[in-house]
Amino acid sequence: MMYEIKLILEAIKEGHVNPGEVVIYTGLPRYEVLALFHVLEDLGLIETIYSKGSHKVYRLTPKGEEILEALEKGMQIELNVKKETSLT
Numbered sequence: 001m002m003y004e005i006k007l008i009l010e011a012i013k014e015g016h017v018n019p020g021e022v023v024i025y026t027g028l029p030r031y032e033v034l035a036l037f038h039v040l041e042d043l044g045l046i047e048t049i050y051s052k053g054s055h056k057v058y059r060l061t062p063k064g065e066e067i068l069e070a071l072e073k074g075m076q077i078e079l080n081v082k083k084e085t086s087l088t
Contacts, residue, residue: 012064
């Protein structure tokens, strides 16, 4: 999975892209790219910069650039996901 994430982050690094462009760039299946876009956005690695209907354009966040740089250097990334709790 990290290989696919790295491919997608590399594709987005080159500029502002939509999922269809990333599918062409990476050769990954569209369903996989769309699913990973949701995950990457939730993790704060990419952000939507344009949205009209179902058409969205994304770019890397500074955090995404940092993660991509680490992956390009061969570092392993460990993601810890935890549920937020409400203090109400």
